[in-house]
Amino acid sequence: xxxxxxxxxxxxxxxxxxxxxxxxxxxxxxxxxxxxxxxxxxxxxxxxxxxxxxxxxxxxxxxxxxxxxxxxxxxxxxxxxxxxxxxxxxxxxxxxxxxxxxxxxxxxxxxxxxxxxxxxxxxxxxxxxxxxxxxxxxxxxxxxxxxxxxxxxxxxxxxxxxxxxxxxxxxxxxxxxxxxxxxxxxxxxxxxxxxxxxxxxxxxxxxxxxxxxxxxxxxxxxxxxxxxxxxxxxxxxxxxxx
Amino acid sequence: xxxxxxxxxxxxxxxxxxxxxxxxxxxxxxxxxxxxxxxxxxxxxxxxxxxxxxxxxxxxxxxxxxxxxxxxxxxxxxxxxxxxxxxxxxxxxxxxxxxxxxxxxxxxxxxxxxxxxxxxxxxxxxxxxxxxxxxxxxxxxxxxxxxxxxxxxxxxxxxxxxxxxxxxxxxxxxxxxxxxxxxxxxxxxxxxxxxxxxxxxxxxxxxxxxxxxxxxxxxxxxx
Numbered sequence: 350x351x352x353x354x355x356x357x358x359x360x361x362x363x364x365x366x367x368x369x370x371x372x373x374x375x376x377x378x379x380x381x382x383x384x385x386x387x388x389x390x391x392x393x394x395x396x397x398x399x400x401x402x403x404x405x406x407x408x409x410x411x412x413x414x415x416x417x418x419x420x421x422x423x424x425x426x427x428x429x430x431x432x433x434x435x436x437x438x439x440x441x442x443x444x445x446x447x448x449x450x451x452x453x454x455x456x457x458x459x460x461x462x463x464x465x466x467x468x469x470x471x472x473x474x475x476x477x478x479x480x481x482x483x484x485x486x487x488x489x490x491x492x493x494x495x496x497x498x499x500x501x502x503x504x505x506x507x508x509x510x511x512x513x514x515x516x517x518x519x520x521x522x523x524x525x526x527x528x529x530x531x532x533x534x535x536x537x538x539x540x541x542x543x544x545x546x547x548x549x550x551x552x553x554x555x556x557x558x559x560x561x562x563x564x565x566x567x568x569x570x571x572x573x574x575x576x577x578x579x580x581x582x583x584x585x586x587x588x589x590x591x
Numbered sequence: 592x593x594x595x596x597x598x599x600x601x602x603x604x605x606x607x608x609x610x611x612x613x614x615x616x617x618x619x620x621x622x623x624x625x626x627x628x629x630x631x632x633x634x635x636x637x638x639x640x641x642x643x644x645x646x647x648x649x650x651x652x653x654x655x656x657x658x659x660x661x662x663x664x665x666x667x668x669x670x671x672x673x674x675x676x677x678x679x680x681x682x683x684x685x686x687x688x689x690x691x692x693x694x695x696x697x698x699x700x701x702x703x704x705x706x707x708x709x710x711x712x713x714x715x716x717x718x719x720x721x722x723x724x725x726x727x728x729x730x731x732x733x734x735x736x737x738x739x740x741x742x743x744x745x746x747x748x749x750x751x752x753x754x755x756x757x758x759x760x761x762x763x764x765x766x767x768x769x770x771x772x773x774x775x776x777x778x779x780x781x782x783x784x785x786x787x788x789x790x791x792x793x794x795x796x797x798x799x800x801x802x803x804x805x806x807x808x809x810x811x812x813x814x
Contacts, residue, residue, distance in 0.1 A: 370598065465656050468601050469699075496601055497656030500626055502634045511631050 368472040372424035374398050376409045377548040378510035379420035379479045380538045382522055383488050383503050384531035387559035388481030390420050391535045393543075394568055395550035402550060410556045412563040414439045417453040417482035418556055419460075422507040423495065424475035431474060434463060453482025453489040457499070465497030477507035483560045506538070509546040514538035528557070540571050602654050602702050603628055606789030607639055608738030609650035610779060611708035612750070612772045613716030613731050613764045617800040620708040621776045622650040622736075623784070623811060625792040635792035635813065642804060644669055647682040647709035648797050649689070652736030653723070654702035661701045664692055682709035686719040686727060693725030700724050704735035709799050716764050716799075728755075731763030738783035738790040745779055769798065777809055784812040 354364050363370055374396045381390035396404030409428070410420040413435050421428040438459060442451045451459075457480040467473050473495045481490040491501035504518040517538050526534065532555060542549045551573065556565040609622040622639040625632060640650045641662045649665070651658040668688060672680050680688070686707050693701055700723045707719040720733035731752045734742040753761040765772065776796055784791040791814070796807040 461656075461659075465660060468656070471601065473599065495599075496603060497660075498603060498605060498628070498633075498654075499656065499659070500634045500637050502636065511633070515631075 368470075369424075369427075369475055372427075372475040374403060374425045375475075375548070376407060376422045376425055376428070377546055378506055378508045378514065378542055379409065379422050379477070380506045380510045380514045380518075380535060380542075381420060381479050381481050381490055381504065382518060382526070382531060382535065383481075383490050384526040384528060386528065387483040387488055387557065388418060388490055389528075389531045389535055389555060389557055390418055390479060390481055391539050391553055391555045392420050392422070393539070393550050393553040395548065395552070396425050397548050400547075405550065405552060406568070408554070408565075410554060410565060412558075412565075413456055413480075413482075414442065415450050415562070416484040416558075417451075417456045417480060418558040418563055419456075420479040420481075420507075420556070421476045423477055427474040427476050431460070431463070431476065431478070435459075450484075452484035452487075453480055453491070454484075456480055456482070457489070457491040457493065457501070461493045461497060461499040464493050464495060464499075468496045479505055479507060482558055486560060509542055509549075510538070513541045513545055517541065536571060540573065543571060543573065602657075604653060604702070604737075605633070605655040606737045607652040608734065608736035608742060608780070608783055608787065608790045609639060609652050609704070609706050610734045610742060610746070610776055611650065611706040611718040611720075611732065612746075612767075612776065613708065613718040614767060614769060614772055615716065615764055616710075616714060617769045617772070617798060618648075618708040618710060618716035618718065619769070619772045619776055619796060619798050620648045620650050620706065621780065621794060621796040622652065623738075623780060623790045623792060624795055625790065626655060627789050630788075632792075638795055640795055640797050641666075642797075643680070643685050643707075644682070644709070645679045645804075646799055647680065647685045647707065648799055648804065649685075649705055649707045650735075650797075651703045651705045653704045657701040658703045661689075661692065661703050661705075665689060668692070681712050682707065682717050682719075683711055683729075685709075686717075686729070689719075689721065690725040690727045693721065693723065697724050704739075706733045706735050710801075714801060729763070730755075731765055734779075736790075738780075738787040741783045741787055742779050745782065746775075749775055769800065773798070773807070780809070780811060 379392040392409040396407040492505040493499035506514045551570040606627040611620045626637040705721040794809040
């Protein structure tokens with residue numbers, strides 16, 4: 350049903366729709382990998398409003414229940430809504446009070462169904478989600494996109510991470526990485542993203558989830574090096590106007 | 592002010608190829624394990640093959656979220672069938688159910704290209720091939736997915752299936768033995784991986800025969 354707008358309405362292309370058309374405040378890549386004791390996940394703390402860096406302390410990774418960790422890229426408000434759905438899911442799970450608790454596989458399945466059903470209604474939650482966790486010694490790492498495409502793997506990434514981080518992970522990831530090696534590998538990926546992803550910022554958190562529980566680091570920045578000669582005179586050798 | 596067009600698509604093609612070959616007392620169903628989007632590989636180890644019933648296996652390529660939803664739908668319906676009839680669904684029965692399930696979403700289709708393989712009630716191999724909206728046909732062999740244009744002509748050449756229009760009706764199942772059919776599958780996927788960018792990584796082969804269901808793997812090109 351079309352809504353009646355006054356002449357000076359600022360809604361523009363959104364005037365006719367009750368559904369999501371574009372994302373507004375967005376987070377960029379999330380990168381995650383399995384290591385010896387569990388899952389390591391990294392995401393920066395930026396919330397972009399188009400090309401403006403509007404928010405610089407957005408926590409894009411959150412614990413879910415006892416066994417899972419959810420990281421999200423894309424629309425931040427949709428991420429908050431997903432957290433709201435998950436709050437209710439975990440609450441009902443706890444209310445059974447039967448000693449059973451939803452593991453990462455179950456939460457990932459639930460999220461996949463939610464994302465797919467919203468896509469079916471043509472009103473997607475504009476996120477790419479990474480779900481990692483450990484339950485009963487079993488490590489799990491999966492991802493689901495805004496249209497419901499989901500899979501699990503030893504390492505996953507969203508957005509630009511797919512282009513820049515996955516190739517590094519394919520080369521250097523191996524079974525039973527130590528915690529230090531895992532963090533070093535994630536930082537290597539995040540550094541490349543920082544150099545080359547326009548929406549990335551140099552303020553990130555790394556989260557770890559093991560059988561014992563979840564910890565998330567304080568925000569910190571990566572060391573960067575800008576003195577490469579190519580950066581100093583980027584137009585050198587370039588013929589023509591571009 | 593012109594009406595805004597949709598700037599996201601509810602569909603994506605996650606690529607991959609599927610093949611099934613029916614024999615006198617077996618059926619081989621195979622698919623690669625690569626899942627892609629655009630020019631990216633999402634994962635190298637994703638199974639496109641799903642066991643629907645004791646003697647009925649489906650391989651699907653296309654949009655993975657729709658494939659998953661379709662597999663879940665069929666699994667759920669099979670469970671209900673088992674509760675109501677106290678037996679497993681036969682392959683031809685599942686074939687009809689799949690067709691109906693696909694057509695149900697005729698006006699917002701499952702973007703899923705399927706081959707169904709298994710043993711019929713007499714223990715003979717059967718393969719059914721589908722389009723995205725449920726049109727299906729019992730055949731001796733079939734290929735679907737991104738590599739199907741490369742694979743089908745080769746299968747036609749090797750398996751010389753008689754025309755279904757001939758009278759008297761001739762058997763479409765191949766006279767090849769199981770080992771020969773598996774070898775043919777491996778050859779066919781190795782070739783498809785050379786030229787189809789969406790096919791590769793690993794080949795998963797499922798064999799259905801009187802002894803049950805068994806699985807085999809073979810490495811494919813990773814580029």
